[in-house]
Amino acid sequence: MGDRIEAVRFGRYAVPLAHAVSDAKVATGRQRPLSQIDVLTCEITSRDGVGGLGFSYTTRAGCQAQFAHVKEIGELLIGQDPSDIGKVYDMLLWAGASVGRSGVATQAISAVDTALWDLKARRAGLPLAKLLGAHRDSVKVYNTSGGYLQAPIEEVKEKAGLSLKSGIGGIKIKVGQPDMKEDLRRLAAVREHIGQDTPLMVDANQQWDRASALRFGRAVEELGLVWIEEPLDAYDAEGHAQLAAALDTPIATGEMLSSVPELVRLIDLRAVDFLQPDVPRVGGITPYLKVVALADHAHLQVAPHFVMEIHVHLAAAYPRDSWVEHIEWLSPLFEERLEIEGGRMRVPERPGLGLSLAGRAQEWRLDEVGFRGTGR
Structure with missing residues (x-):
């Protein structure tokens, strides 16, 4: 008969950031500064x-x-x-079929899907990376949280230096301001500060049109960037394909897409050099694995977006050595911390994701709901 799910509990949390941050969408008036991360948790307990x-x-x-x-x-x-993760996933999709198979519906299911994978790995006594089939015990890591646009360039340089001293291997800064010359000035200052050999990425957060993105890309070719991230609207697959073909600097995108077909379109059009799926946004680990299997078949690099607590495992299980993004915003929600040394983040040796909710997490809980079996 196998095991059975006995209880499920969902929580909604608002995790505050130490300081509000701004990217190109804020600089151009499309969004307000980001001051908190809202989190949906799912805790599943089985009969066993x-x-x-x-x-x-x-x-x-x-x-x-x-x-x-x-x-x-x-x-x-x-x-x-x-254990029947695929079957459960399809059941939940059909339960909410009238609201579609992307966006809010699948992002909600993502919390359940991730909990089921965590449970399966814990039952096996293995880290999730080992359950999936790890290729390595650590992954390359770069920092983003110190490079936002609200920070003066001296602060960005200081935080970049501190990140590198802490063992992080690369630095990403935000670009996409109304004045491109200011982006180029800040980027040149960071490159000079961290040196020519330190991996450096930029992220425009969908700011430019096709002509502007091409102009920026040509202007920075000599800086040896690892990638230019989200230079165009996230859904402009054709534009990203044209840009990738025109520039020597690699193109990265995909984090905003919330379905497998949207990400597959980027792969099919050769619109990216680094695909950036995000487990919670694409709907969970189950659809993520479908996407990255196709990415590997197309010989692409993968650099999953945010949620390093999940992505460290998935990057370790990808055949090509991948970058994971270090943003510490969710760290207060969990008891455990990830280990970083020599430019790499170690895969936790604890079973599953290796995470548990911190005792202080209840300070940020806004709502919760639970379901439990009858015991029959």
């Missing part, structure tokens, strides 16, 4: 006493909608075999 923890997130808006969705479909999990 095995547990799993998963989570999704949103920025600025959407977490209430995710929470509302799991309140409607969460009870369906009771009595299901937690």
Whole structure:
């Protein structure tokens, strides 16, 4: 008969940032500064006493909608075999079929899917990376959180230096301001500060049109950037393909896309050199694995976006040595910390994701709902 899901609990949290940050979308008036990360958690307990923890997130808006969705479909999990992850995923998709297979619906399911993978790895007594089939015990890591646009360039340089001293291997800064010359000035200052050999990336957060992106790309060719991230609207696959073909500097994008077909379109058009899927946004580990299998078949690099707590495992299980993004914003939510040394982040040796909610997490909990079997 196998095991059965005995209880499920969902929580909605607002995790504050130490300081609000701004990227190109804020600089151009499209969004307000980011001051917190909203998180949907899922805790699953099986009849055999095995547990799993998963989570999704949103920025600025959407977490209430995710929470509302799991309140409607969460009870369906009771009595299901937690090992049948694909079957459970399809069941939850069909339960909310009228709202589609992307966006809020699948991002809500992502928390459940991740919890099920965590549970399966814990049952096996293995880190998730080992359960999936790890290629390495550590992954390359770069820092983003110190490079936002609200920070003066001297602060950006200082934080870049501190990141490198802490063992982080690369630095990413934000660009995409109304005056491109200011972007180029800040970028040149950071390159001079960290040296020519330190990996350096930039992220425009979808700021430019095609002509502007091409102009920027040509202007920075000699800086040896690892990649230019989101130079165009996230859904402009054709434009990214044209840019990737025209520039020597690699192109990275994909983090905003919330379905497998959208990411597959980038692969099919050769629109990226570094594909950047995001587990919570694309709908969970199950669809993520489908995407990266196709990315590997196309000989692409993968650099998953944000949530390093999940992506360290998935990057370690990808055949090509991948970059993982260091942003510490979710760290206060968990008891455990990731280890970084020599430019790389180590895969935790604890079973599953190796995470547990911190005791102080309840300070940020806004809502919760649970479902439990009858015991029959």
